[in-house]
Amino acid sequence: xxxxxxxxxxxxxxxxxxxxxxxxxxCALYLVVIVTAALFDRTRGAGSSxxxxxxxxxxxxxxxxxxxxxxxRTVRSLDAQTYPHELxxxxxxxxxxxxxxxxxxxxxxxxxxxxxxxxxxxKGHALRWTIERVLGRPSPPDAxxxxxxxxxxxxxxxxxxxxxxDAGAEVVQGESLLDEDGxxxxxxxxxxxxxxxxxxxxxxxxxxxxxxxSGNGMLFSRRVLLEHPWTAFSSTExxxxxxxxxxxxxxxxxARGAILRSAPAxxxxxxEEQQLxxxxxxxxxxxxxxxxxxxxxxxxxxxxxxxxxxELALPPLGFxxxxxxxxxxxxxxLAATGRVPAWAVxxxxxxxxxxPVYVLxxxxxxxxxxxxxxxxxxxxVYVVKKTGKAYRxxxxxxxxxxxxxxxxx
Numbered sequence: 471x472x473x474x475x476x477x478x479x480x481x482x483x484x485x486x487x488x489x490x491x492x493x494x495x496x497c498a499l500y501l502v503v504i505v506t507a508a509l510f511d512r513t514r515g516a517g518s519s520x521x522x523x524x525x526x527x528x529x530x531x532x533x534x535x536x537x538x539x540x541x542x543r544t545v546r547s548l549d550a551q552t553y554p555h556e557l558x559x560x561x562x563x564x565x566x567x568x569x570x571x572x573x574x575x576x577x578x579x580x581x582x583x584x585x586x587x588x589x590x591x592x593k594g595h596a597l598r599w600t601i602e603r604v605l606g607r608p609s610p611p612d613a614x615x616x617x618x619x620x621x622x623x624x625x626x627x628x629x630x631x632x633x634x635x636d637a638g639a640e641v642v643q644g645e646s647l648l649d650e651d652g653x654x655x656x657x658x659x660x661x662x663x664x665x666x667x668x669x670x671x672x673x674x675x676x677x678x679x680x681x682x683x684s685g686n687g688m689l690f691s692r693r694v695l696l697e698h699p700w701t702a703f704s705s706t707e708x709x710x711x712x713x714x715x716x717x718x719x720x721x722x723x724x725a726r727g728a729i730l731r732s733a734p735a736x737x738x739x740x741x742e743e744q745q746l747x748x749x750x751x752x753x754x755x756x757x758x759x760x761x762x763x764x765x766x767x768x769x770x771x772x773x774x775x776x777x778x779x780x781e782l783a784l785p786p787l788g789f790x791x792x793x794x795x796x797x798x799x800x801x802x803x804l805a806a807t808g809r810v811p812a813w814a815v816x817x818x819x820x821x822x823x824x825x826p827v828y829v830l831x832x833x834x835x836x837x838x839x840x841x842x843x844x845x846x847x848x849x850x851v852y853v854v855k856k857t858g859k860a861y862r863x864x865x866x867x868x869x870x871x872x873x874x875x876x877x878x879x
Contacts, residue, residue, distance in 0.1 A: 484814035487801045491817030494794045497784055498824035505665070505828055508673035508835035513726045524632050526612040528558040528689075529604050532580070533596040534619035538570045540733060541619050545578035548617065553628035559611075561604070562619070565596040571619075593685075594703035594710075601700050610692055618686040621646075621730040630728035631689050640694045641720055643671065644687030644728030650841060654848050656734040661833060661842035662787070669836040671724040680721035680774075682781060683712035687730045694720060706751030709782070713759055716778045717766065745856075749786045756782045787825070788856040791849075794821035 508514075530548055534541050541562060548560045562575035564584045576582045585599055597616065604614060613635055617623065631644045648663040650656045671681045685708035698718060702710035712722065735744055760779050767775035785793070798818035804810040833842050 480810050483804065484801075484810035487797060487804075487810060487814040488817050491794075491797050491801065491814075491819070491821060494790065494797060494821040495817045495824065497790055498794065498821040498828060500780075500784075501670070501828040502824050502831065504673035504677070505669045505832035505835050506673070507676040508669045509831070511672040511676050511726060511835070514672065514835075514837070524553065524557070524629060524636055526557065526632050526636055528553070528613055528615055528628065528632060529611040530558060530560045530615045530617055530628070531597070531600050531604070532560065532562045532575075532617050532619050533565055533593050533600065534562055534567070534571050534575065535565045535591075535596075536567050536569045536571060537619035538574045541571055541575045542578045544617065544619055544621055544623075545575055545580040547621075547623040548628075549579050550625055551623065551628045552626050553632065558628060561600070563596050563600050565593075566591060592703060592705075592707075594700070594707035597707070598700040598703075601695055605692060605695060613689050613691050614695065616686070616688045616690075617730060618646075618732060621686060621732050622649075624727075624729040624731075627687070627728050627730060631687065631725045634723040634725050635689055635691065639723035640691040641683075641715060641722040642689040642725050642728075643681040643683050643722050644689075644725045644730060646684045646686035647729060647731050649731050649733055650839075651734050654845050657841040657845035658848060658852060659734060661838055661845055664836035664838050664842065665787070665829065665832040668726070669832040672726050672835065675724045675726075679777060680716070681724035683708040683715075683722060686732065687728060688722075689725075704751055704755070705747045706755060709752055709755055713755070713763070713778060713782070716775065717763075721774070752782070752786075786856075787829075788853045790821075791825050791853050792857040794818055794825060795853075798822045 532541070532544060532548075537544075545560055545562065551558070560580040562572070562580040562582050564572035564575065564582060566586060566588055567584075572582050572584055583600065583603070585596060587595070587599070590599075601614065604610065613632070615628065615631060627644065631642055634642045646663065646667045648656070648660040650660050667684050674681060685706075688708070694715070698715060698720070700711065702708075702714065704710050715722065760782055763775050763779040763782070766772065767779065784790075798815060798821070801810065801815040801818055805812045805815050829846065830843075
């Protein structure tokens with residue numbers, strides 16, 4: 471009896487390890503499939519667009535809270551667009567500012583609106599306030615484009631972003647990328663942006679799947695904003711609003727080549743706060759929204775919502791890698807000592823092998839610079855540090871507003 475109980479315990483533990491490993495492997499293999507598809511993106515490396523054949527009237531909204539350091543260059547890059555100047559307006563929303571953001575933006579050539587509502591802080595509230603006023607004009611634009619105040623737009627950003635809209639897409643997401651500053655940490659974060667905001671959406675587009683909104687470089691048609699008012703106010707307002715659009719049957723398109731580049735965080739602490747806001751906010755949404763998405767998908771027979779739930783459930787790459795290595799390590803030790811069957815190691819082993827394939831193929835599909843590959847040498851240290859702070863992401867309150875520090879803060 472003792473032998474059979476021991477055997478049953480070994481099988482049970484092995485089964486648990488295999489189940490956990492299988493979940494990790496599914497996530498990793500999905501990422502491999504997505505970035506492999508991105509290699510076949512026909513828009514990859516396509517020439518620039520002049521915008522001469524585009525006729526939509528656009529308002530580019532730039533919400534800005536104490537952004538005097540960056541707002542001037544952002545406005546100047548938007549003013550230099552190849553898109554016909556008579557068809558777009560740059561509107562900076564000086565949101566609860568205590569610096570010279572409004573003056574600097576106006577001097578750079580933007581229209582400026584000042585919002586002073588200290589009790590309603592954050593990008594989501596600024597967007598709701600601005601959208602209501604812009605769409606309430608006697609002659610409202612055909613679409614609004616949202617650009618972060620620390621971004622620099624490529625000259626054909628607007629032309630590439632508006633092209634899918636003119637072709638029928640009512641919500642479009644461009645590429646939100648990160649500049650490097652010569653440090654390994656910034657190079658690693660820039661590589662992560664390439665994977666998440668270029669390779670993955672490009673692969674999903676090739677496979678006929680919708681894009682996920684990333685907060686910067688988003689286009690919304692007038693009809694969508696009127697029929698689906700902005701009600702997303704969490705720290706990840708982009709994902710929150712994206713989920714609501716998906717539930718309502720609206721699938722964002724991806725515009726490769728519509729590039730915005732943002733400045734890296736000025737130091738490691740600020741970068742950590744950024745990650746906390748993005749990934750902690752996503753974790754909060756996953757915990758609160760996935761049950762409802764799954765329920766709707768089953769009741770309404772909508773597989774697209776299963777896709778939305780799966781994307782939301784995907785853990786950040788650092789946590790995925792840490793989980794795969796830890797599970798594979800435990801399973802390997804127990805299998806080597808005869809405490810679990812050897813098959814318990816296989817699923818997590820697949821995940822461990824698939825993750826570097828995803829990264830390398832994704833960087834290739836994203837046309838990453840050499841610095842991105844060199845930064846991978848530091849990735850094990852990054853994963854260990856990040857795992858040690860997992861409790862912060864789990865406990866993060868998505869309704870709290872976290873602003874990234876600026877060089878003069």
